[in-house]
Amino acid sequence: MTRVSEVAGRQGPLESLLHERLLYPVFQPIVQLGNASIYAHEALIRGPQGTALHTPDALLRAAAQEHLSYEFEIACLEAAMQTWGQLRVAGRLFVNISAMALTQLFALRGREALLGLIAGFGVVPRMLVLEITEHERVEDMDHLAQVVSEVRSAGVALALDDFGDGRSSLRLWSQLKPELVKIDKYFTRNISEHGDKLKTIQALQQIAEIFGTQLVAEGIETPEDLRVLRDLGITYGQGYFLGHPDRKPLKYLGVDALRVLRERQVAVFPELTRSTPGGHLRSLSLVRAPTVGLDTSNDELASIFLDMPDLHAVALVNTERPVAIINRVQFMNEYTKLYYREVWGRKSCAVHANFEPRIIERDHSVDELVGILTSQDQRYLSDGFIATENGRYAGLGTGDQLVRSVTEVRIEAARHANPLTFLPGNIPISQHIERLLKKKARFVACYADLNHFKPFNDHYGYWRGDEMIRLVAKIAMEQCDPQWDFLGHVGGDDFILLFQSPDWQLRCERLVVEFAARAEAMFDEDARRQGGIQAEDRHGVSRFFPCTTLSIGAVVIDGSQFSRAEDVANLAASAKHDAKQSGGGVFERVTPVSTQV
Structure with missing residues (x-):
């Protein structure tokens, strides 16, 4: 271990810890989300329990105050590798080190000395990942890149920590080309509720593909967030829901995390915004006139x-x-x-x-x-x-x-989000069906349509018609489980519901009954008393129309039997036609490939 010199004959609290070798690591698992296996562990340093220097933040503050940042980082590196070598655990070891400490280590010891240090602790270089943590801006990026090249030539892999927190820059990613990048927990925490965070992660996935980098999602604390990150295709995950830091590395993934990673249901992604994306006119063709x-x-x-x-x-x-x-x-x-x-x-x-x-x-x-x-x-x-x-x-x-x-x-925007209800439009509907089919999930595709809506719209005006369509959307949202069930607005009075909830039929029946009760209040008193209105049909002939109700056609889909979202949508539309022909309510269309959900 690096020798720590005494200052003015008196040791500070941290210097005493380093001298007495009282730092110890705890290990938090990093899980491969695709196969639910433990891929690696990150070593996190701790001071003696029950002391003021037990937590990492306290240790970092003390290192800065005592001007021992380099000595502290090297002591952490050595403590982590020594313990890991003694434990002889399978999988990779992630250890944190700043760019400054890494370059200083190479300047003082060189490549061969570092390799000897690693081997001396019984750690195989190719199983070690140096996780670059940046607390300050990297001044000499080119020199750091040279050092990283030396590290990589020794078989040691590189990870970039906390990307997106303001310190880890895109240039650092581009120039160092780390094997792994860890996404800061700000972007993963509550991602199941924030469409903007989901879009940010998808953008990072595109960058990772360009640079040939695997992503690690940090800060996973809930099953809902894990499901979204799993379905996004993030390679690795880390967080309390997957495993807490412990002095003994985790051998097996917990039951709750294992259940989430192995389930066949598909998470419903959060929408980016509740308003219609307007778009810009940059593509507008202009006349270059004088x-x-x-x-x-x-x-x-x-x-x-x-x-x-x-x-x-x-x-x-x-x-x-x-x-x-x-x-x-x-x-x-x-x-x-x-x-x-x-x-x-x-x-x-x-x-x-x-x-x-x-x-x-x-x-x-x-x-x-x-x-x-x-x-x-x-x-x-x-x-x-x-x-x-x-x-x-x-x-x-x-x-x-x-x-x-x-x-x-406007037309293109409506394909993404309906401007009346703000529900997902045709493109997100197709994308969600494709995700369900890709996962070979079992689900129920429902097509909902209003009965006798046109006479109502003509009789009371389009503004009242819009109000009724929004009522359908509101009640349908109330009957959907936001975690499992997807609701989309095709257009007009047509809606798509994609259920993974096992009680889908009960939900649909409640939707039909609740809508009938609340829609009746939108008619005037005479119409309610008579049970409908007198209006012209499509041929201009005046006749009586009952109060507006809802028909739902349903078809059970075995995802392993379909490859195109279009085929599922067509089956649901046919089921809707059957429902309307049967007089309304919920109608399940049975197909040769239907199975129970």
Whole structure:
């Protein structure tokens, strides 16, 4: 062990611990989530129990106060390897070391001395993983990369700790290319409830694939979070739910964790947001039209329009900033009038400008542009609009382009999240079915549809119809187990429910009964008394329609028998048709490959 020198003849509390070799490691398991096996253990250092220096935080503070950070880290490294060598446990050993301590260790001892140290404790180099912990910014990244290359050539693997906590940088990942990266517990804790954390993990998975790195999810403390991380395909996991730190390494995974990792049910991923993603218009095609200034004459502007017959307008700019737009048709109507050129030809064209143009930043969201389309000032339809990049002129667009682009982005957004109910749309529905099929899970695909909804919508108005659709969504959410059951909104009054709950039929029946009771209150008193309304059918013939109810078609799916989400959706739609033909309620369509859930 590194010799710790005495300062002014007096040892500090930590220095005494180091001198007496009182530090000891505890080991926390790192689990391979795919096969529920114990892959490795991380060594975590402790001081004597019952003392002020028992916890890692207290030890780190003491090391900083006594200026013994390097000596402390090396003592931790040696204590971990010595104990591990004595225990002779299978699997890899993860030990923490800062970039500063690693580079200093190599400078003082060199590669061969380090190998001798490892071998002296009975640890096989290829079973050792140095886990880089960063408490301060790495100053010389190139030198650290050279040291890491030396470490790797000795057979020792490298891991990057707490990625995402602000200290472990993407450049460090890119330059060192560690075999493993440990995701900071901020992103894994309660991931089952936060769609933004889930999307962050998915982004890290893409980066890991680029660099050929395996990910370790830290801080797993609940079965719900473990299920989501398991279904995301994270390779390794670590946390209290998988195993607490202990002086004796864990031989077998606990029953609760083992049950979660081996179950065939698929977790329902949390949604990113409860609002419709609007998207941006960066892909909008622009006209790279010339601009004019306040000093541009009418004659000069007329020449531009004559040279560019397809140009609908020009922007008037002042020091790169657009301030107005001049409509071609309106300008040319004035310019071609008798004696106009003789009187006004050399004067400024600004007299024809609209100084309240529609100016759209290329990164505008659709939600911001909807206000333009619905405003009382509709001149954008003829003038078009001016597009800017960071406030600078970028080009022109037409009113038709704006309307078409907003519509296209809205349609695409609705495929991801329905704008009325905020429930997942067609794309997330298909993705969840694909995940169920990939896991070969048994589940029930239900297609829910309203009976006699169109007459209600026509009779009371679309706003009341929207209210009824939201009521379906609300009651359906109440009847779904958020952990196992997926609810999606196909569009209109059509909903998809994917049940893994064994009591799915009871849930569906409650949904039908509860909706019938609460939907009846949306009819006026006369309609409730008569049991329905008089309205026109699809052929324009007036007839009586009962109060709106709900039909649910269900089909039991054996995931091992299907490969395409489309086939499952088609079966559910056929079951819905059967349910409506049978008079409503819940109808289970039996198929040759159906099995009990």
